[in-house]
Amino acid sequence: xxxxxxxxxxxxxxxxxxxxxxxxxxxxxxxxxxxxxxxxxxxxxxxxxxxxxxxxxxxxxxxxxxxxxxxxxxxxxxxxxxxxxxxxxxxxxxxxxxxxxxxxxxxxxxxxxxxxxxxxxxxxxxxxxxxxxxxxxxxxxxxxxxxxxxxxxxxxxxxxxxxxxxxxxxxxxxxxxxxxxxxxxxxxxxxxxxxxxxxxxxxxxxxxxxxxxxxxxxxxxxxxxxxxxxxxxxxxxxxxxxxxxxxxxxxxxxxxxxxxxxxxxxxxxxxxxxxxxxx
Amino acid sequence: xxxxxxxxxxxxxxxxxxxxxxxxxxxxxxxxxxxxxxxxxxxxxxxxxxxxxxxxxxxxxxxxxxxxxxxxxxxxxxxxxxxxxxxxxxxxxxxxxxxxxxxxxxxxxxxxxxxxxxxxxxxxxxxxxxxxxxxxxxxxxxxxxxxxxxxxxxxxxxxxxxxxxxxxxxxxxxxxxxxxxxxxxxxxxxxxxxxxxxxxxxxxxxxxxxxxxxxxxxxxxxxxxxxxxxxxxxxxxxxxxxxxxxxxxxxxxxxxxxxxxxxxxxxxxxxxxxxxxxxxxxxxxxxxxxxxxxxxxxxxxxxxxxxxxxxxxxxxxxxxxxxxxxxxxxxxxxxxxxxxxxxxxxxxxxxxxxxxxxxxxxxxxxxxxxxxxxxxxxxxxxxxxxxxxxxxxxxxxxxxxxxxxxxxxxxxxxxxxxxxxxxxxxxxxxxxxxxxxxxxxxxxxxxxxxxxxxxxx
Numbered sequence: 001x002x003x004x005x006x007x008x009x010x011x012x013x014x015x016x017x018x019x020x021x022x023x024x025x026x027x028x029x030x031x032x033x034x035x036x037x038x039x040x041x042x043x044x045x046x047x048x049x050x051x052x053x054x055x056x057x058x059x060x061x062x063x064x065x066x067x068x069x070x071x072x073x074x075x076x077x078x079x080x081x082x083x084x085x086x087x088x089x090x091x092x093x094x095x096x097x098x099x100x101x102x103x104x105x106x107x108x109x110x111x112x113x114x115x116x117x118x119x120x121x122x123x124x125x126x127x128x129x130x131x132x133x134x135x136x137x138x139x140x141x142x143x144x145x146x147x148x149x150x151x152x153x154x155x156x157x158x159x160x161x162x163x164x165x166x167x168x169x170x171x172x173x174x175x176x177x178x179x180x181x182x183x184x185x186x187x188x189x190x191x192x193x194x195x196x197x198x199x200x201x202x203x204x205x206x207x208x209x210x211x212x213x214x215x216x217x218x219x220x221x222x223x224x225x226x227x228x229x230x231x232x233x234x235x236x237x238x239x240x241x242x243x244x245x246x247x248x249x250x251x252x253x254x255x256x257x258x259x260x261x262x263x264x265x266x267x268x269x270x271x272x273x274x275x276x277x278x279x
Numbered sequence: 280x281x282x283x284x285x286x287x288x289x290x291x292x293x294x295x296x297x298x299x300x301x302x303x304x305x306x307x308x309x310x311x312x313x314x315x316x317x318x319x320x321x322x323x324x325x326x327x328x329x330x331x332x333x334x335x336x337x338x339x340x341x342x343x344x345x346x347x348x349x350x351x352x353x354x355x356x357x358x359x360x361x362x363x364x365x366x367x368x369x370x371x372x373x374x375x376x377x378x379x380x381x382x383x384x385x386x387x388x389x390x391x392x393x394x395x396x397x398x399x400x401x402x403x404x405x406x407x408x409x410x411x412x413x414x415x416x417x418x419x420x421x422x423x424x425x426x427x428x429x430x431x432x433x434x435x436x437x438x439x440x441x442x443x444x445x446x447x448x449x450x451x452x453x454x455x456x457x458x459x460x461x462x463x464x465x466x467x468x469x470x471x472x473x474x475x476x477x478x479x480x481x482x483x484x485x486x487x488x489x490x491x492x493x494x495x496x497x498x499x500x501x502x503x504x505x506x507x508x509x510x511x512x513x514x515x516x517x518x519x520x521x522x523x524x525x526x527x528x529x530x531x532x533x534x535x536x537x538x539x540x541x542x543x544x545x546x547x548x549x550x551x552x553x554x555x556x557x558x559x560x561x562x563x564x565x566x567x568x569x570x571x572x573x574x575x576x577x578x579x580x581x582x583x584x585x586x587x588x589x590x591x592x593x594x595x596x597x598x599x600x601x602x603x604x605x606x607x608x609x610x611x612x613x614x615x616x617x618x619x620x621x622x623x624x625x626x627x628x629x630x631x632x633x634x635x636x637x638x639x640x641x642x643x644x645x646x647x648x649x650x651x652x653x654x655x656x657x658x659x660x661x662x663x664x665x666x667x668x669x670x671x672x673x674x675x676x677x678x679x680x681x682x683x684x685x686x687x688x689x690x691x692x693x694x695x696x697x698x699x700x701x702x703x704x705x706x707x708x709x710x711x712x713x714x715x716x717x718x719x720x721x722x723x724x725x726x727x728x729x730x731x732x733x734x735x736x
């Protein structure tokens with residue numbers, strides 16, 4: 001079963017790579033006719049990806065959130081699934097693939113390069129609060145990544161407009177105003193999902209260790225990420241930070257989030273041995 | 280005077296700028312704190328300062344300001360929305376809102392046009408109100424409360440945390456299998472009471488239960504130290520109710536506002552010491568800290584024997600094996616053994632090993648190791664704020680659903696009757712995402728125009 005799981009993961013990696021190339025080709029050469037095949041390739045990639053995750057879930061006896069291998073695989077799946085769902089609702093979202101697919105490809109690539117060993121679930125992890133914590137983390141991170149993707153598209157489209165080269169691919173994506181609002185909408189949604197994630201984590205900590213909050217680096221940085229997103233929302237409402245400034249802010253916020261998720265364990269060794277921080 | 284002061288304070292606390300500035304300040308402070316807390320950045324006495332960083336008065340004050348600001352803004356928002364809700368959309372707003380229009384000829388009677396528009400709206404499953412020649416559609420009207428629901432959830436959770444910080448207690452009971460401990464300060468080896476815990480509970484907050492440990496259950500992995508263990512307990516409450524429960528690492532036991540959490544565990548060898556007359560000097564289970572150590576080591580403890588000048592030093596081996604010296608083969612109690620050393624001052628009176636059931640004799644004393652049990656450390660906390668935290672959590676979930684699914688939009692279709700034609704004006708207002716709302720209105724206009732002008736019109 002391990003062999004089948006790894007093969008399926010690699011098939012998904014290949015298909016996501018193909019989809020990424022098609023999206024990037026569309027972007028660089030302004031050829032929007034490749035957008036549709038790029039989506040189809042992504043759609044065919046999520047099938048083996050889903051199968052690999054299901055096999056993993058059955059083999060491990062718990063959800064894919066404990067190791068880097070499982071978590072990156074799940075993050076990537078959520079990103080592609082959410083992206084495809086958005087496209088299903090509105091074809092305008094197809095252009096998001098130029099940001100989402102490369103990110104998903106990198107994440108699933110990191111997953112397959114990590115150890116596929118199955119680790120037993122520690123006793124303190126056997127609670128439904130962890131499931132709530134992880135699900136809302138995935139939703140929140142997915143939404144904030146999408147918010148940044150819209151922010152990047154905003155900046156790129158704005159640049160093309162200033163250069164007077166807004167043909168082909170750039171005509172197909174929503175207008176600047178809509179991109180700005182889509183970024184804001186996803187960020188607001190992601191912010192609340194992150195709130196629920198943090199609170200579910202605090203309740204889990206209370207139930208497992210008898211305290212809500214310990215100010216360990218992971219907890220502190222998750223609060224910092226949350227406050228950064230909170231700052232965005234309040235700057236937008238109070239100081240009318242929209243458009244270019246808001247788009248740059250989403251990129252900055254994502255850098256903080258990425259540091260919180262992936263960089264922290266390199267700086268603070270052995271802290272908060274939780275969820276997918278187990279290598 | 281009080282009114283003026285209150286008015287000034289209110290103006291300060293309903294400021295959204297205050298919220299933005301406080302959040303940014305809090306973020307900056309946390310980043311500095313997080314960087315400073317990295318090992319190696321600061322040392323010595325400064326570390327003590329940092330430990331108190333998040334508990335300092337000024338940091339707490341910042342949180343309090345944010346809380347009051349959120350509370351005031353939420354109240355203000357409720358006021359505004361209630362006011363907006365009670366009024367109706369006036370004609371000026373209708374005509375100045377984002378709008379689109381088209382003309383339909385008047386060669387059919389007025390009623391037919393209205394019936395068609397009603398049918399169009401019914402097809403979209405939109406409910407409407409017709410008044411003053413305008414169809415008014417209030418889509419997702421509850422959505423305007425989503426931000427308020429979310430902010431209220433934050434406030435409730437913060438109140439829950441604050442209640443716990445002020446009137447909670449937590450302590451640790453170390454209990455051996457078969458033992459019963461009362462809920463009273465002497466029963467805890469560690470006890471922390473929040474500043475208002477005593478005044479909050481009229482009965483001083485104790486005497487709620489008696490705890491008996493029936494057994495400590497451990498799941499042994501093939502190798503290494505067990506991670507999963509649980510305490511089978513009996514709780515007898517003051518009201519005479521007795522209940523049996525299992526406290527595990529992931530599942531605390533909750534009853535009447537009290538939570539019991541599984542912490543550490545270990546072995547408790549029984550030690551009996553008698554003098555030459557057969558008088559029992561010590562008969563006790565000795566709780567030896569075993570859970571935190573790797574399995575290859577013995578677990579040690581030492582103490583003075585009551586009523587004598589002797590000192591007893593014990594090392595416990597769950598699975599005693601002799602190699603170069605004595606070691607334990609595994610963590611499981613396969614062959615429990617006790618290394619016993621008895622000293623008087625610096626003089627060693629006896630040093631040797633005893634298997635379970637054995638007795639060793641020296642000078643005028645007997646030391647025996649008749650039994651082996653386990654002990655469990657159970658953390659007990661009384662948190663009156665916990666229900667508030669749960670309530671806040673579920674409200675936050677509701678806020679999330681509302682913010683995603685209920686985007687409030689007011690749409691109107693206004694019929695302006697002229698002599699030869701009727702002008703159909705479509706417009707509306709949306710607090711959120713105005714750009715996409717304008718696109719929606721444009722799409723709706725096109726759709727309605729096609730619907731009305733094909734066929735009869």
